[in-house]
Amino acid sequence: MITLELQHTDYHALLQSFAAQLNCSLENNVLQIPPHFGKGFYKVVDLPNGLQALLSDIEYNTDVTYKRLKTEEYYCVLYFNDSALSEPLQFERNGKKHVDKSIRRSGISLVNSTHDMSFTVKAKTKARTINLLLPEQWINSHLNRFNELHLLMRFNQQQNSISYPEPFDAQNRILFDEVFETEEANPMQQMIVKNRIMLLxxxxxxxxHRKMEENPDAGQRKVKPADLSKLMEIEAILVRDFGQPPPTIVTLAGLSNMSVSKLKSTFKKVYGTGIYEYYQKNRMLKAKAMLLTGKYNVKEVGTQLGYTNLSNFSLAFKKEFGLLPSEV
Structure with missing residues (x-):
């Protein structure tokens, strides 16, 4: 078991602390983790207006506990996370313990510095995470004038999102994946990564803002935690491989331990669209992202995304974006 302290409001200092705790060195704001810890990296990305993000892409070889004590200095941390869990994830917040038995976590969590918090990731877990640090000065400068600060705090109080994250939608899924999958050889890699994080x-x-304005007294989300966990597993299956047809609704219902009607209605409640519509929207967003890299022609993109008829691919793309893939 390794315990890492999170008592920093500067991710460069935090990464230096991690390097000292793990007895390894930093290079260009990147910490390649040692084999006894796992395989992967931590990386600091400096963003506009003084913001910072800490990226990690890790396959854990040991249990790791991340621990942060509450502080007088106020700040928020926004976690964008996609994890395949080997064992239940254990949380502790202000002395209260919680265990998430999900196999998959793909979503957004918000915490602030007024609470003690720790969570333990078990060995063999694979996790990609973007931690976005929102200091009080930035919050006061950029959110107060639009009243989002009040909404953000109310959202944080009403939804225990560290235990039950807000699921990704189709756009967030594509943006999140591009942060990690844009190749370093791409001359615009740094610009793309920063842009995608700010869009997230x-x-x-x-x-x-939209949710809290529409329903100012909204409390806990109405989907049960167990159902939400299953939906995240279903979402991960849908976006795993666009080269293959998606599983049938009946198959997905069996995997989720829900009836077909419950799965369809609950999925739409959480993700805002039907199951196959979600699959197709992500498929087209993936197609657009691939075309924008300039590395693939239309035929290559269509083929990789499972189309045997390129005319069908072009029609689907135009339906989604209003232009043909050849026009991107």
């Missing part, structure tokens, strides 16, 4: 933040704040 913008999308989250817009969604919170």
């Amino acid at each position: 933040l913008e999308n989250f704040l817009s969604k919170v």
Whole structure:
């Protein structure tokens, strides 16, 4: 078991602390983790307006506990996370323990520095995470004038999102994946990564604002935690491989331990669209992202995304974006 302290409001200092605790060195704001810890990295990304993000892409070889004590200095941390869990994830918040038995966590969590918090990741877990640090000064400068600060705090109080994350939507899924999958050889890699992280933040704040304005007295989400966990597993299956047809609704219902009607209605409640519509929207967003890299032609993209008829691919793409893939 390894315990890492999170008592920093500067991710460069935090990464230096991690390096000291793990007895390894930093290079260009990247910490390649040692074999006894796992395989992967931590990386600091400096963003506009003084914001910072800490990226990690890790396959754990040992149990790791991340621990943060409450502080007088106020700040928020926004976690974008996609994890395949080997064992239940254990949380402790202000002395209260919680165990998440999900196999998959794909969503957004918000915490602030006024609470003690720790969570333990078990060995063999695979996790990609973007931690976005929102200091009080940034919050006061950029959110107060739009009243989002009040909404953000109310959202944080009403939804225990560290235990039950807000699920990704189709746009967030694509943005999140691009942060990790844009190749370093791409001359615009740093610009793309920073842009996608800021878009993730913008999308989250817009969604919170819209949700809380529509229903100011909203309490806990109405979907049961167990059902939400299953939906995250279903979402991960849908976006895993666009080269293969998605499983049938009956198959997905069996995997989720829900009836077909419950799965369809609950999925739409959480993700805002039907199951196959969600699959197809992500498929087209993936197609657009691939075309924008300039590395693939239309035929290559269509083939990789499972189309045997390129005319069908072009029609689906135009339906989604209003232009042909050849026009991107």
